[in-house]
Amino acid sequence: MNPVLIEVLRGSAVESRHAGALAIVDASGAVHTALGDIDRPIFPRSAVKLLQALPLVATGAAESFGLNDAELALACASHSGEPEHVATAAGVLAKLALDADALECGTQWPSRDPVLRGMVARGELATPLHNNCSGKHSGFVCVACLMARNAGAEPAEFARGYVAAEHPVMREVSASLSATTGMDVERAPRGTDGCSIPTFALPLRSLALAFARCGTGHGLSDGNARAARRLRQAAAIAPFMVGGTDRFDTRVMQAYGERVFCKIGAEGVYCAALPELGLGIALKIDDGAVRAAEAAFAAVTQALLRTEDELLHSYSHLQLRNWRGIDVGSLRPAQALNQALAP
């Protein structure tokens, strides 16, 4: 069993508990902090979109099709489906002379409630462009179009089925995961992600290593090192694209710029790079809770950067309010997490 990382208080009593594991590792693989089982494979889900976007830059596809910072940041995003996200994804596809029909991520309504309500009020329908993964998938289609050009194939036809593990695009993505994590993902437990691409279960230790490498460039090929740097810079320039209004990842990168690259994944995963410390972070909440993943990552970042930052504190000690706006409780880091992070 992993230790409790985050407690949920109601009044002064603990109402709920979130157990999990945390790995903080440097680019040589040396462990800075380990809490819980960091060698058990976990599905990183969307927390590794940075790693999955490396081929977009490393293959030259991004340069070839003239992708800008916003478009590169969106390739690493789980966005909220706001108009700027939708327009940016559509813009990438337009550069390929394609449209939303090329996306195989499925249709999802925006997670940002006022945006969804506006669409409903206007009688609009969601499209694959609103899917939180539409930027990542637009990036996959870019890679497919470059491959098609090099092979003399028709782009849309070549791209079709790009979500399958055996498609050339997804092979490139899997190779990028293997190269950065140091694990052969072909031998890892495999599942299907929310957006229909494969997701591979990997140890937190290896995921943290991959992010330490992406933050420093050490241990990566020149191409991947340059790609990681380019994508981190793009996210720092256009953090809104990585999440959206009031989203934690966006707010952290707005506040810290290139000092922090961070990304949430479904089912309670967080991965991040802190380049100035040469560290990568990977954590998984056992039960999959987003609130606990955000709180734990906020506590980790506060401790590592030795900051009393109010934004991070507002997530590590999230206030809970009821329907009348009354404070009814809060989250807090549990003892095991505080002890592991103590200087």
Next chain:
Amino acid sequence: MNPVLIEVLRGSAVESRHAGALAIVDASGAVHTALGDIDRPIFPRSAVKLLQALPLVATGAAESFGLNDAELALACASHSGEPEHVATAAGVLAKLALDADALECGTQWPSRDPVLRGMVARGELATPLHNNCSGKHSGFVCVACLMARNAGAEPAEFARGYVAAEHPVMREVSASLSATTGMDVERAPRGTDGCSIPTFALPLRSLALAFARCGTGHGLSDGNARAARRLRQAAAIAPFMVGGTDRFDTRVMQAYGERVFCKIGAEGVYCAALPELGLGIALKIDDGAVRAAEAAFAAVTQALLRTEDELLHSYSHLQLRNWRGIDVGSLRPAQALNQALAP
């Protein structure tokens, strides 16, 4: 640490785990099944709405104001804010010559998505009647109005502030919790619930005992025994009122009638009575996950009723689909739960 009760599979690998505790007890307090720590106090939240509604019947308020089955079932509900729920709560208040202004539960949008979207499309706003607790609160206002009549006071004025622990209505509700659980709730850890009334942390053992008592009448005053029976019958006659379209509690009570009274509570709680077996059930998922609470309760009910029922199986082994409708995984009861429930 409590044992894992429910596992979440992605492909064939376990992606997430939900630990928790389970108490199954008879009306004498004898333990049928105990898994995890059943003596640690937990906040039961909305899972004890049946217990909180006992004064509505036991004081004679329900009879005095002519409440029907649907209105009594709604008093035990966490409803989805559908038009029938809203109309029924408004109907209770109309019998008191009051309206939504009397409710102190706060405003909440309907949880049923198509209902919410319909309101947004028509430009309507949510009211306290849409709050999932509006039926319970309408019941509290009924009790207040009877008390006001007996005291010769103005009803709306007497009712005001009924959510406070020291208000005569809430004292009656707390007394009902104490009488059924056998615990002095005045000495229990206290929090504020989502709908602003007090919630008291009580052991699962005591909560299961209260539901065994409510299912059998044993160990209760005549008034509470009659009230519990009346409310269970009302829920069996009008199960839609306790939840709503596609809601688990509603579907179970539609299928099983008076054989099962069950109620979910926020933060992963389930309480239920199985009168034919003389048993009460109380469980809490440590991390607060609804999906796991429903799955665990479905597994428990399948085992206790020795049924292969498809409805219960569809929750204990809930299929997970992604944005394109592809099966990506499922829930399943973990070994500890299966072993505890084995015949």
